[in-house]
Amino acid sequence: MSQSIVPNVRKRPTIRDVAREAGVSYATVSRVLNGREWVSPEAVRVVREAIARTGYTANPHARSLATGKSGSIAFLLTEPQHLLFEDPNFSVLLRGVAQALSDRELTLILMIASTPEERNRTTAYLSGGHVDGVLLVSPHSGDPLLSHLVQAEVPIVACGRVLGYEQQISSVMADDRSGGRSAVEHLIAMGCTKIATITGPQDTAGGVDRLQGYTDALLAHGIPVEPARIVHGDWGRASGATAARQLLDQDPELDAVFAASDAMAAGALPVLREAGRSVPGDVRVVGFDDSGLAATLDPSLTTVRHPLDRISEEMVRLLTDVINGRTPLSITVPTTLVIRDSSPA
Template structure:
C-alpha cells in the first residue's frame, strides 16, 4: 500500500522550505506568488491532503460558525422560524465549506457557558437569532471581539454590531391597515413577548395604524410566539372584548392558535372576525382558513446575515452595519 504524501515531499518538489510549504497550503501570509504556484502544483501532482489541525495553527481559523439561539429547546425545534434560519445560514456556509455549530444559549448558567465557549476561540464568528432584552449578547460579543451578525435588531449594543432585520413597525402597520380597509372598527392585537424588539416594533406599528384610523388601541393581549400562547391570548382578548371584528397577530403560530379559539366560539373568519398573522413560513398556508399574513423572508435574512459575517471574517475585523428589509403583505382567506 502506498503511503500518503508528506509535507516534506511537497516542499522538496516545490523547491521551498517546509515552513513555506506549510504557509502556502494552509493559507498563511508571507508567501510569494511564485512559491505559492510551485506549492499548489506539487500538491496537485502528489495528491497531498492538508492536515486540518496544522491549517488551524497557521491561520488561527476553526472553519466553523456558531448560530446562537437564546431560546429553550422545545421552541427551537417546533417553530419554523428557526428551521428557516438554520437553512439560510447553512446554505451560505456550505459554499465556503464551513461548519455550522448550533448553540442554545438560554439564560442563566447555560448562557454563561456559551459566552465562555465563544471567548475561547472555538468558532470564527457567530450569527445570533431570537435574542431577548436581558441576554446581553450584543455587548458580550462586542466585548470579546468575536465577528458576529444579528438576525433582528438587538436591544442593546445595536450601534456596535451588524444586524439584518425586517421593518417590523411597517409590517405591523400594514397588517392593521388591511383590517381597517376591510371595514373593521374594533381591532385587537396579540403581541409577542415585550422583551423582544420584533414584538415591540410590531405592536408599535399596530398602534400607529390604529391612531391613524382614529380607533381605540386598548385591545391588547400578549403571547410568546407559540401556538399555545396564541390560544390563551385569544381567549383573554375575546373575553375582554367580545365585539372584536379584527385581530392583528404578531406571529402565524399565535394566529393559528387564535383561529382555533374563534372556531370553538363559532365566530366565522373572516365574516365575523378577520385575522392577519406575521411570518409566512409555511404555517399560514395550512390553517383553516388560510392565513393572510405579513411575510418576513427569514431565509433571505439569514443568508444576508451570514454573507455579512463572512465579509467580516475575510476582512479580519468585526463590523457594524444595519440592513433593514421591507415586509410584504400576503393576502389569503382569513382577511
C-alpha cells in the same frame, strides 16, 4: 468483512506527501493550495495532479493554528430550547445560514446555551477566540452573555435588533413595524374597525415592533387604540388560543385579529370557530411570518412574509465584514403582505 491490518487511524496524506509526489517543496504546495500569486502554471498543474493522486485534503486544525483563523462560525441559541425549536422560523434561518456558510467554506458550529453552566462554558469558549464570529439568534436584552461577548470583541451579528447594544452589535432583521402596519392597514381597508392584536413578547424587538406597527396603522386612520384589544402572547400556538379567548371575552364585538405570529394565529383560529365566529365572515385574521403553516391552515392564513432566506444570507455576509474589521451595521429587510382566505381582498 474488511480485514484491516493497519490500525484504525490511517495516516492521511499531508502537504509533504503531496510535495514529494509533485517534486516541489511543500511551501509551493501551500501556495497553490491558497491560490497565492507567484506560482508558475507548471507548478500549479503538477501540484494539482499530485493532490488528486494522493487524495489530499488540508488539515483544518493545522491551518487554523498557523493562520489564527478558525474557519468556523458559531450559531448560538440562548432562548429556552423548546420555544426556539418549535418555531418554524428557526429552521428556515438555520438552513439559510448553513447554506451561506457552506458557500464560503466556513464551518457551522451549533451551540446551545440554556443552563447557567452552559452559558458560562459557551462564553469562555467564544471569548477564547476559537471561532471567527458568532451568529446570535433571538438575543435577550439583559443577557450578561452579550456584554461578555462584546467586551471580548468577538465579531457578532444578531438576528433582530439587540436592545441596548444597537451601536455595538450588528444586526439583520425584518421591518417588523412596517409589516405590522401593512397588516392592519389591510384590515382597515377591508372595512374592519374593531381590530384586536395578539402580540409577541415585549422584551423582543419583534414583539415590540409589530405591536408598534399595529398602533401606527390605527392612529393613522383615526381609530383609537383600545387596551382591551391588545393581549400578549409568547409566539407559540397555545398562547394564541389563550389570547383569543381573552380577546373575545374583553371585546365580543371584534371584527379582526392581527396575530404577531402565524403560530399564534393558528391557535386563535379554532377558538374563534368554537365561539361561533366564522373566519373571515365574522372575524378577519392576519398572521405574521408566512411560515409553512400559513398556507395549510383552514382557512389559509393572510400573513406578513419576511424573507428569512435573505436575512440569513445577509447575516453571514455582514458577519464576514465585521470579522474583517468593518464597523457594525444594522440591516433591515422589507416585508410583504400575503393575502389568503382568512382575510381576502
